[in-house]
Amino acid sequence: MSKQNRKFRARGAALAALAGLGLALTTLLLAASTVNVSETGSSLLYPLFNLWLPAFHRLHPNVRITTTSSGSGTGIAQAVAGVAQIGASDAYMSPAQMRQHADILNIPLAISMQMVNYNLPGLNQRHLKLSGPVLAGIYMGKIRNWNDGQIAQLNPGVRLPSHSIITIHRTDGSGDTFIFTQYLTFSTPAWKNQINFATTVSWPAAPGNIGAVGNPGMVDALKNNEYSIAYIGTSFESAIHKDRLGTALLKNRDGNFLLPTARTGKAAAAQMVSKTPKDERISLIFAPGRESYPIINYEYAIVSRRQPSAAMAAALRALFSWAISPAGGNAPRYMHRVNFVALPAPVVKLSQAQIAEIH
Amino acid sequence: MLFRKLMAALASIVAIVLLILVGFLAIYAWPAIRFNGLHFLVKNNWSLGFLYSDPILRHGQQVMPGAHYGILFLIAGTLLSTAIAVLLAVPIGVGAALFLAEGVPALLRPWLSFFIELLAAIPSVVYGLWGLVVVIPFLGHHVFPAMQKWLGFIPFFRGPAGSGYGLLTSGLVLTLMIVPLITATLRDALVSQQSHLRDAALALGASRYEALWTVQLPGVRRVLIGSSILATGRALGETMAVLMVSGNALNVMPNNIYTTISTMASFIVSQLDSALTDPTGMAVKSLAEVALVLCLISIVVNSLARVLLLYQDRMTFGVI
Numbered sequence: 001m002s003k004q005n006r007k008f009r010a011r012g013a014a015l016a017a018l019a020g021l022g023l024a025l026t027t028l029l030l031a032a033s034t035v036n037v038s039e040t041g042s043s044l045l046y047p048l049f050n051l052w053l054p055a056f057h058r059l060h061p062n063v064r065i066t067t068t069s070s071g072s073g074t075g076i077a078q079a080v081a082g083v084a085q086i087g088a089s090d091a092y093m094s095p096a097q098m099r100q101h102a103d104i105l106n107i108p109l110a111i112s113m114q115m116v117n118y119n120l121p122g123l124n125q126r127h128l129k130l131s132g133p134v135l136a137g138i139y140m141g142k143i144r145n146w147n148d149g150q151i152a153q154l155n156p157g158v159r160l161p162s163h164s165i166i167t168i169h170r171t172d173g174s175g176d177t178f179i180f181t182q183y184l185t186f187s188t189p190a191w192k193n194q195i196n197f198a199t200t201v202s203w204p205a206a207p208g209n210i211g212a213v214g215n216p217g218m219v220d221a222l223k224n225n226e227y228s229i230a231y232i233g234t235s236f237e238s239a240i241h242k243d244r245l246g247t248a249l250l251k252n253r254d255g256n257f258l259l260p261t262a263r264t265g266k267a268a269a270a271q272m273v274s275k276t277p278k279d280e281r282i283s284l285i286f287a288p289g290r291e292s293y294p295i296i297n298y299e300y301a302i303v304s305r306r307q308p309s310a311a312m313a314a315a316l317r318a319l320f321s322w323a324i325s326p327a328g329g330n331a332p333r334y335m336h337r338v339n340f341v342a343l344p345a346p347v348v349k350l351s352q353a354q355i356a357e358i359h
Numbered sequence: 360m361l362f363r364k365l366m367a368a369l370a371s372i373v374a375i376v377l378l379i380l381v382g383f384l385a386i387y388a389w390p391a392i393r394f395n396g397l398h399f400l401v402k403n404n405w406s407l408g409f410l411y412s413d414p415i416l417r418h419g420q421q422v423m424p425g426a427h428y429g430i431l432f433l434i435a436g437t438l439l440s441t442a443i444a445v446l447l448a449v450p451i452g453v454g455a456a457l458f459l460a461e462g463v464p465a466l467l468r469p470w471l472s473f474f475i476e477l478l479a480a481i482p483s484v485v486y487g488l489w490g491l492v493v494v495i496p497f498l499g500h501h502v503f504p505a506m507q508k509w510l511g512f513i514p515f516f517r518g519p520a521g522s523g524y525g526l527l528t529s530g531l532v533l534t535l536m537i538v539p540l541i542t543a544t545l546r547d548a549l550v551s552q553q554s555h556l557r558d559a560a561l562a563l564g565a566s567r568y569e570a571l572w573t574v575q576l577p578g579v580r581r582v583l584i585g586s587s588i589l590a591t592g593r594a595l596g597e598t599m600a601v602l603m604v605s606g607n608a609l610n611v612m613p614n615n616i617y618t619t620i621s622t623m624a625s626f627i628v629s630q631l632d633s634a635l636t637d638p639t640g641m642a643v644k645s646l647a648e649v650a651l652v653l654c655l656i657s658i659v660v661n662s663l664a665r666v667l668l669l670y671q672d673r674m675t676f677g678v679i
Contacts, residue, residue: 070632073633073636094410094411094636094638095411095413096410096413096638096639097410097636099638166522171607171629171630172632173632196409196425198407198409198410199636200407200630200633202404202405202407205609205610205611209619210524210606210619211619211629212607213607213629224499224522224523225499
């Protein structure tokens with residue numbers, strides 16, 4: 001190898017090193033100007049966040065958001081502790097928690113619904129009728145067989161199997177548990193007195209009951225266990241269809257049996273808009289009205305009004321403002337995909353006022 | 360001299376860490392211990408109470424209304440799943456070790472041993488995932504219904520056969536996790552055993568099986584007990600794999616071998632987030648009490664095994 005050649009090589013190597021260094025520096029500088037937001041919590045909201053993120057990222061390339069599905073309990077806990085900037089939750093925080101964490105806001109981003117699903121061979125294509133008291137009886141272990149008189153009474157003419165009911169419930173702290181147990185609490189005095197509602201409740205010892213983690217775990221457990229019953233967020237409706245599982249008609253406050261659809265969800269939301277307080281912490285469960293589906297709820301972002309940096313606060317305000325806008329994240333093309341209901345205009349206003357408090 | 364002191368210091372760190380750990384747990388859990396009393400160990404009613412109401416004062420402690428913590432079902436789930444695992448793993452582990460030490464052609468021996476050790480190195484979450492995806496559907500749809508049919512005359516095997524999640528599945532997954540621990544240790548002991556005792560036995564006319572059973576195996580009895588203790592400890596504390604296959608039952612005592620259960624270790628993981636939402640903190644403190652009880656159970660099991668070893672030694676040397 002000639003001397004000249006070697007020199008060139010050395011120079012080339014030096015240049016490459018410089019270029020590498022330059023690249024590294026640029027990446028660092030770019031990284032410094034990007035804001036990293038982490039969101040965790042509700043597995044019901046998770047599919048929607050995954051639809052939102054690419055669209056939002058195109059508008060705000062400097063905001064990098066990571067999203068994980070860990071359950072509403074974790075969402076609240078991590079947002080309160082400051083581990084995650086956004087805690088996603090189907091449940092609003094309790095009054096006692098709010099007193100302890102005065103800086104935390106509960107901002108509705110959309111309205112979701114919950115299905116009651118079952119895996120009954122031969123009956124999955126029929127919509128069985130179920131009511132709060134019957135579901136409470138099933139989950140309390142008082143109604144143990146599918147052909148129990150109380151279920152048969154709601155479903156005349158349906159050949160119900162003589163098989164024991166396997167109840168599936170969430171074991172992680174779950175907003176789905178919260179809204180499901182609210183439905184049972186508001187409709188069934190016995191449930192209210194014994195168990196009540198929370199993100200985790202003391203499930204009565206129904207024999208053969210199964211605990212599952214997250215909505216995906218619920219779908220899986222339901223699919224794998226014939227004669228089981230579960231409560232699952234509507235953002236998993238396509239999974240329920242794909243696995244050919246059944247969805248129940250639920251009895252509402254007015255005594256009508258309804259499926260979770262955009263129409264029945266909207267009807268229930270319309271009943272509750274005027275009752276929503278300024279801090280937006282309210283249950284929408286078991287709303288009055290002929291066409292009101294009984295289990296709908298605000299999907300909350302649990303977030304601190306005091307952020308460590310102005311850049312973070314601006315990023316969060318931008319994200320939430322876009323998410324609740326009917327032209328942005330609440331647009332029908334997102335809501336349809338997960339079977340959510342867009343926030344009614346007065347609620348958008350309330351959420352906007354809360355978003356403005358983040359600084 | 361300096362070296363010896365250094366070694367003494369290093370050795371005592373382990374003991375001190377253990378003491379600090381248990382001490383910390385006890386201090387942290389103290390309000391829960393006082394609030395729960397004996398109720399904690401004998402009742403099946405773990406409930407965080409009504410979290411959306413205001414805290415009340417009970418037994419001098421701030422708690423949520425309706426909160427009570429009874430973990431008998433966790434103790435039962437932990438001990439039963441561990442018992443199943445150890446009962447199955449010891450004979451399998453011993454058999455595998457004997458086979459590896461004596462039965463396998465010399466050419467294959469290092470390979471098979473390597474695989475056994477590899478099995479011990481697999482992270483428990485992998486066992487859990489495999490259990491969830493493969494074992495549970497298979498057991499739930501084929502094995503358990505058949506067992507219920509053919510073994511139903513034994514009280515604890517009577518139906519309903521359940522879903523595949525539960526006590527027996529947890530026990531089986533735990534078995535697979537601890538067999539390699541026993542096999543690997545025992546095989547090493549058998550191989551390193553001096554051969555003259557066996558040779559003497561064979562020379563006296565003992566068959567190969569008799570030599571194994573009466574001479575070689577008794578020689579590694581201490582190792583067998585020691586490795587079984589380690590395995591028991593691992594099974595008692597196993598968290599992730601059990602969390603994924605146990606069914607995470609709450610407040611239910613297992614009434615047959617197919618029932619869904621929870622173990623103490625997996626319960627702490629699955630309930631921590633919910634517990635953190637309790638504004639009074641009593642739920643997390645009660646989880647710390649669960650951890651404390653788990654520690655105590657492990658210590659008791661270990662101590663029992665020590666006593667067994669001591670007794671063994673006395674027996675052996677007494678005879679000689």
